[in-house]
Amino acid sequence: MGETPRLIATDIDGTLIRDDHTVSARTASVLARISGQGTPVVLVTGRPVRWLKLVYDQLAEPLPAVCANGAVVYDPVRDEVLRADPLAPQHLAEVAERLRAEVPGIAFAVEILDSREMRHEGRYPLRWDADHEAIRLVRTPEELLSVPAVKLLVRAGEQDPDAFVELVAAAVAGLAEATHSSNSGLVEISAAGVTKAAGLDWYCDRLGVAAADVLAFGDMPNDVPMLSWAGRGVAVANAHRAVLAVADEVTAANTEDGVAAYLEKIFGVG
Structure with missing residues (x-):
């Protein structure tokens, strides 16, 4: 990966948001600044679509999301599912x-x-x-x-x-x-074949972004495929041992705004 990634992908629970399910003002501000500068930010989560509003209400603007561990790619602006890959x-x-x-x-x-x-x-x-x-x-x-x-x-x-x-x-x-x-x-x-990495790969291909140019954050085993796939995979300090084992780097815990702290360093915002 180059010095600055072309796309940011982050898990939500245990990674982006705090243990009380809130997005800190610091985190919301950093994501808004990066997105406003033209770098896409994508939420990649096990959550269903119906649970995203709880996060969107705390952000400056809704962000595209890869939901259900990669099975659904969602555009919140149009309230449109761009791709779904269900079990028959x-x-x-x-x-x-x-x-x-x-x-x-x-x-x-x-x-x-x-x-x-x-x-x-x-x-x-x-x-x-x-x-x-x-x-x-x-x-x-x-x-x-x-x-x-x-x-x-x-x-x-x-x-x-x-x-x-x-x-x-x-x-x-x-x-x-x-x-x-x-x-x-x-x-x-x-x-079969549906993971966070697969769903994010489909979305990145749509934007013309290579895996090598993606910076991804996570904390639990369902994040392992995504962090292994991305050019740079970052675990929060509270992550499961399986995530820490595959991560390229470790940032502060979700309760300490670890994602925001890392992005402030990379993008010079804050």
Whole structure:
């Protein structure tokens, strides 16, 4: 990578925003200055599209986003999905069949309609937007898996997140991608080949930006493909050990505005 990157890509939770889910004034200002100077800034997140407004409301302007761990590329200005790469119903059914055979007590939810809506089984525990109008309980496994899903969400009670994702990944190997971005025992499954790196690569190709010219920030295992792909991958100090292992550099923690601090040095803003 040259001295100044041509595109900035950053994870949201645990990386860009603080633990109280707020964007600091410092971070918002730095992103606005860099974007205003003509360098694209892209949010690359496991979040569904419907959760982006909580971040956009704290920024000077909405930023393009690669959502659902790479399965959805979203233009917030037009409220338009530029690309979606979901799991087809037949693949969802096969993944679910494999996992039910391997994991006792497993429960599923799916992100559908480009992650604007979520469906879940009755035993799947809802921990965040349970009362949101886009959340729907389904009565049968067939209904749950009947439409394409940009992400299949898997829980099985309290689990060690790293051990659980290894178990799930082994069960779906060759059929889908499994990763995690939380410490609560949630595994996120995408179509084969769908990662944050793949979604960001598609968007960068659209802009004519090479991977070597991308600066990327992250903190959790779902960020590993993106940080490995980018010309420069930077972990925040609070990152998972798998992210620290692949990062080219480490900046301050998310609670200390690590992304903003790094960008201030690179771009001379602040």
